[in-house]
Amino acid sequence: MSALLPLVPYLERRDRLAAVLDRRAVFDDVVERSVRTILADVRQRGDAALLDLTERFDGVRPDALAVPSDALEQALNDLDPALRTTFEEAASNVRRFHEAEMPESWTSDDGDGVTLGQRISPVERAGLYVPAGTAPLPSSVIMNAVPAQVAGVDEIHVCSPPGPDGLPHPLVLATCRLLGIEDVYAVGGAQAVGALAFGTETVPRVDVVVGPGNAYVATAKKLVVGQVGIDSVAGPSEVVVLADADADPTYAAADLLAQAEHDVRASAVLVTPSAALAEAVVAEVDRLVATLPRADVLRQSLPAYGAAIVTETMDEAVACVDELAPEHLVILSDEADLLWSCIRHAGAVFLGHDSPEPVGDYFAGPNHVLPTGGTARFASALGVGVFLRRQSVVRYSATRLRQTGEAIARFAEAEHLDAHALAVRVRLGDETRVDPVTATAASE
Numbered sequence: 001m002s003a004l005l006p007l008v009p010y011l012e013r014r015d016r017l018a019a020v021l022d023r024r025a026v027f028d029d030v031v032e033r034s035v036r037t038i039l040a041d042v043r044q045r046g047d048a049a050l051l052d053l054t055e056r057f058d059g060v061r062p063d064a065l066a067v068p069s070d071a072l073e074q075a076l077n078d079l080d081p082a083l084r085t086t087f088e089e090a091a092s093n094v095r096r097f098h099e100a101e102m103p104e105s106w107t108s109d110d111g112d113g114v115t116l117g118q119r120i121s122p123v124e125r126a127g128l129y130v131p132a133g134t135a136p137l138p139s140s141v142i143m144n145a146v147p148a149q150v151a152g153v154d155e156i157h158v159c160s161p162p163g164p165d166g167l168p169h170p171l172v173l174a175t176c177r178l179l180g181i182e183d184v185y186a187v188g189g190a191q192a193v194g195a196l197a198f199g200t201e202t203v204p205r206v207d208v209v210v211g212p213g214n215a216y217v218a219t220a221k222k223l224v225v226g227q228v229g230i231d232s233v234a235g236p237s238e239v240v241v242l243a244d245a246d247a248d249p250t251y252a253a254a255d256l257l258a259q260a261e262h263d264v265r266a267s268a269v270l271v272t273p274s275a276a277l278a279e280a281v282v283a284e285v286d287r288l289v290a291t292l293p294r295a296d297v298l299r300q301s302l303p304a305y306g307a308a309i310v311t312e313t314m315d316e317a318v319a320c321v322d323e324l325a326p327e328h329l330v331i332l333s334d335e336a337d338l339l340w341s342c343i344r345h346a347g348a349v350f351l352g353h354d355s356p357e358p359v360g361d362y363f364a365g366p367n368h369v370l371p372t373g374g375t376a377r378f379a380s381a382l383g384v385g386v387f388l389r390r391q392s393v394v395r396y397s398a399t400r401l402r403q404t405g406e407a408i409a410r411f412a413e414a415e416h417l418d419a420h421a422l423a424v425r426v427r428l429g430d431e432t433r434v435d436p437v438t439a440t441a442a443s444e
């Protein structure tokens with residue numbers, strides 16, 4: 001039987017990783033067509049569409065889309081006390097981290113009565129998506145909600161797919177209650193994103209939709225941009241493990257499996273200049289998969305979107321990481337800092353042998369909602385910024401306007417926008433249009 005994680009020489013990586021490099025895991029035409037139909041249905045039929053689509057994709061028709069308050073309370077009462085303590089500690093780490101990234105409003109006094117600045121203000125309503133298709137992710141409640149709370153968002157609305165009882169998973173409900181979130185809806189997938197973006201009878205239209213999800217959720221977020229803001233295309237999970245010859249093959253294999261188990265479309269790639277390490281990791285992956293409950297997912301994701309790429313040099317390995325621009329990068333090397341300083345693209349990095357990626361998924365403080373599909377080239381982790389606007393503020397004075405008004409009016413006239421010029425000139429007590437061409441010629 002062939003190994004689950006294919007060994008690939010560096011020069012053959014493009015053929016092997018076409019599915020990953022082409023970002024097909026998310027940007028898939030078939031998925032996109034289906035998501036467009038779902039979004040149109042939600043826009044037209046509101047709650048009725050949500051109920052029909054939930055029945056179709058989640059196999060249940062909830063009694064109500066809005067989760068009753070007593071279900072949230074019950075879920076928190078039922079939460080295992082030790083797990084509750086861990087959730088609280090994780091939320092407090094995440095809160096501290098996101099408080100540190102909170103920007104502040106500022107103004108500068110430029111003299112002459114001129115002040116310029118930016119007012120930072122939160123959006124009114126945020127929609128949070130919490131995945132639960134194949135595994136409920138209460139950690140994503142924390143990662144979505146805490147930055148929204150730190151930013152000062154007025155209303156937080158959470159959508160998560162229902163289980164067989166018509167309610168989102170109890171751990172998701174308990175975490176919502178723990179964080180003081182009251183508005184929770186039993187709807188998942190692209191239909192949840194559509195509901196938050198367009199609004200329905202039950203789900204209010206929000207200003208930003210954030211959160212991770214499968215290819216349907218991520219594609220829906222991509223398609224509603226403009227209607228609402230989003231954090232990033234946080235689709236099926238990805239990891240690249242960059243390892244040198246001294247790395248522990250079991251660590252490397254486990255780090256790959258930790259992301260590959262998320263989804264049949266998840267991607268896990270080892271990049272190393274050591275053929276011996278690559279062979280050992282491939283063998284470890286096979287050994288460990290057989291011990292894991294989500295082996296069925298791993299047996300699909302690893303052959304489809306995984307690889308152990310063997311390079312000639314560490315420089316090639318570094319180039320390969322940048323080419324993939326992965327959601328997560330784990331660097332298993334004593335030279336982790338040096339290697340990280342050579343890499344440009346990754347959503348989050350885990351440095352050294354004692355930083356397994358799940359530390360970040362659950363606990364350390366940085367956000368686990370991260371850009372996928374190569375979008376780490378331009379997008380960042382979910383943070384307070386997505387819930388904030390920077391509003392520019394200008395206060396000019398009569399003195400400064402007298403000094404600069406004529407130049408500004410001529411700038412406007414050069415663009416043939418004479419009403420712009422007029423708005424300045426009337427304040428200078430002068431309504432005369434100056435032809436910029438003539439004016440330039442005259443000044444020469």
Ligand SMILES: NC(=O)c1ccc[n+]([C@@H]2O[C@H](COP(=O)([O-])OP(=O)(O)OC[C@H]3O[C@@H](n4cnc5c(N)ncnc54)[C@H](O)[C@@H]3O)[C@@H](O)[C@H]2O)c1
Nearest residue numbers: 131132133134161188189212213214236237262263369370
């Ligand atoms: N990038 C990140 O930051 C990040 C973080 C956490 C999780 N994730 C990813 O989130 C995802 C969670 O996926 P999941 O499936 O477990 O849960 P999910 O909640 O994202 O998706 C489940 C929903 O998908 C919809 N769906 C399923 N099959 C469909 C179909 N054929 N057509 C239309 N809709 C369909 C259903 O409505 C269902 O409710 C994984 O891919 C995981 O890797 C990413």
Ligand SMILES: N[C@H](CO)Cc1c[nH]c[nH+]1
Nearest residue numbers: 137139140237238361368
């Ligand atoms: N690794 C995921 C981001 O790709 C986040 C997560 C949540 N729970 C476990 N893992």
Ligand SMILES: [Zn+2]
Nearest residue numbers: 237258259361
């Ligand atoms: Zn994870």
